[in-house]
Amino acid sequence: MRFTSEQRLDDGVLERGFTLGEIPGILWTPGSASAPAPLILLGHPGGLHKMYPRLAARARISAAEGYAAATIELPWSGDRPRSAAAEEARADLRRALEAGEPVDDEIVDRLVLPLVDKAVPEWRAALDALLSLPGIGGPVGYAGGVIAIGIRLAVVEPRISAALLFAGSFVPRTLFEEARQVTIPLQVLLQWDDEGNDRQMALDLFDAFGTEEKTLHANMGGHTGVPQFEGEDGNRFFARHLK
Amino acid sequence: MRFTSEQRLDDGVLERGFTLGEIPGILWTPGSASAPAPLILLGHPGGLHKMYPRLAARARISAAEGYAAATIELPWSGDRPRSAAAEEARADLRRALEAGEPVDDEIVDRLVLPLVDKAVPEWRAALDALLSLPGIGGPVGYAGGVIAIGIRLAVVEPRISAALLFAGSFVPRTLFEEARQVTIPLQVLLQWDDEGNDRQMALDLFDAFGTEEKTLHANMGGHTGVPQFEGEDGNRFFARHLK
Numbered sequence: 001m002r003f004t005s006e007q008r009l010d011d012g013v014l015e016r017g018f019t020l021g022e023i024p025g026i027l028w029t030p031g032s033a034s035a036p037a038p039l040i041l042l043g044h045p046g047g048l049h050k051m052y053p054r055l056a057a058r059a060r061i062s063a064a065e066g067y068a069a070a071t072i073e074l075p076w077s078g079d080r081p082r083s084a085a086a087e088e089a090r091a092d093l094r095r096a097l098e099a100g101e102p103v104d105d106e107i108v109d110r111l112v113l114p115l116v117d118k119a120v121p122e123w124r125a126a127l128d129a130l131l132s133l134p135g136i137g138g139p140v141g142y143a144g145g146v147i148a149i150g151i152r153l154a155v156v157e158p159r160i161s162a163a164l165l166f167a168g169s170f171v172p173r174t175l176f177e178e179a180r181q182v183t184i185p186l187q188v189l190l191q192w193d194d195e196g197n198d199r200q201m202a203l204d205l206f207d208a209f210g211t212e213e214k215t216l217h218a219n220m221g222g223h224t225g226v227p228q229f230e231g232e233d234g235n236r237f238f239a240r241h242l243k
Numbered sequence: 244m245r246f247t248s249e250q251r252l253d254d255g256v257l258e259r260g261f262t263l264g265e266i267p268g269i270l271w272t273p274g275s276a277s278a279p280a281p282l283i284l285l286g287h288p289g290g291l292h293k294m295y296p297r298l299a300a301r302a303r304i305s306a307a308e309g310y311a312a313a314t315i316e317l318p319w320s321g322d323r324p325r326s327a328a329a330e331e332a333r334a335d336l337r338r339a340l341e342a343g344e345p346v347d348d349e350i351v352d353r354l355v356l357p358l359v360d361k362a363v364p365e366w367r368a369a370l371d372a373l374l375s376l377p378g379i380g381g382p383v384g385y386a387g388g389v390i391a392i393g394i395r396l397a398v399v400e401p402r403i404s405a406a407l408l409f410a411g412s413f414v415p416r417t418l419f420e421e422a423r424q425v426t427i428p429l430q431v432l433l434q435w436d437d438e439g440n441d442r443q444m445a446l447d448l449f450d451a452f453g454t455e456e457k458t459l460h461a462n463m464g465g466h467t468g469v470p471q472f473e474g475e476d477g478n479r480f481f482a483r484h485l486k
Contacts, residue, residue, distance in 0.1 A: 236472070
């Protein structure tokens with residue numbers, strides 16, 4: 001892990017860009033911390049530049065409660081090399097959505113499964129690097145979108161103690177099976193009128209999660225309309241499980 | 244309104260029993276308050292004695308944040324005179340549930356509609372009396388069960404500014420129509436595995452509410468298993484809308 005930039009934000013939070021091999025990422029650490037800060041991994045749908053305002057806002061809400069937060073670019077997104085197969089799957093998805101057709105499981109599998117298979121080991125490598133930094137200690141939470149990545153991480157990465165998942169993307173059937181194996185506490189955010197998300201599928205997925213400590217927060221509005229108070233609710237969720 | 248008992252609880256909350264005509268009730272007020280306290284009406288399924296521990300616990304959580312809280316006995320419950328029609332409807336419901344049969348809309352109508360018709364004017368009369376007391380001022384919230392009563396109150400009582408509703412009881416079809424007229428902010432609690440509650444009906448009802456400011460909190464477990472943190476979440480919901 002190599003730091004590539006560093007700036008102090010107006011609330012004292014230290015923001016550092018880094019690369020991990022070819023993967024760019026950002027780390028935010030609280031302005032003042034006496035003990036090692038618990039870490040929250042911020043998931044997102046890819047495209048660090050585009051996502052930066054929302055990620056930085058979430059990181060600052062976390063930092064205000066003493067958490068470090070970090071994110072990495074997803075495979076085939078932002079400045080990283082593209083994948084022809086992923087582009088093709090995305091085009092097929094767009095065609096189905098624009099035609100108002102139901103999206104084939106086969107398209108979802110082609111779109112999401114290779115992404116999960118590649119992204120999850122990268123998140124784990126980032127976790128190795130982040131936890132070796134001074135001032136950052138466990139426990140670790142995962143917060144954000146690409147719920148399929150969150151599911152797989154929750155199953156395979158024992159250092160993740162709690163996850164705040166955003167039900168706003170397609171989930172392959174096989175990930176429903178993995179969801180049954182999740183035993184860490186979960187809070188799931190659902191935007192009730194999310195244009196790109198199947199509400200019933202999200203409810204079925206919430207039902208499928210194996211953990212007994214799961215809470216669903218559904219709010220009105222579309223994909224990007226999550227109310228501001230859910231940021232603080234997320235902090236309280238992590239406070240119950242990471243401290 | 245006539246006070247019939249008074250005790251100071253260990254956290255300084257003043258608990259007073261009262262009667263309003265033939266209706267018994269309880270009022271809790273914060274130990275110290277500089278300004279008139281906003282008021283939260285605590286709904287429940289009937290039977291003040293049996294419900295007392297849960298109601299008092301909720302009232303104390305509210306009082307800690309500066310809210311007064313009050314409840315009244317429901318018609319045909321607790322020490323109030325019984326209704327033969329209500330008893331019959333309840334027996335029919337029990338028979339259907341024990342036989343594992345779907346519950347007829349007709350039974351739900353007979354059970355719930357007369358209760359709503361009688362209880363809502365009583366709640367409004369209680370509100371008149373409570374708001375005339377020194378130290379209690381608007382705004383007013385409603386929190387609790389018998390969601391059908393909460394719906395009707397939210398529609399007809401303009402002094403109620405926000406409602407925290409517990410989706411844990413049967414709702415007549417006609418109340419779904421009234422739900423579309425609700426425009427105040429709502430937070431709806433759903434116990435995912437509530438044995439006496441139809442999950443899909445609860446989700447349909449959440450969908451039906453006319454307000455754009457509605458949030459659903461679903462948690463695992465049965466009817467009485469609402470996690471403790473939802474008490475504080477409820478306070479924060481009211482803090483956003485009653486202060």
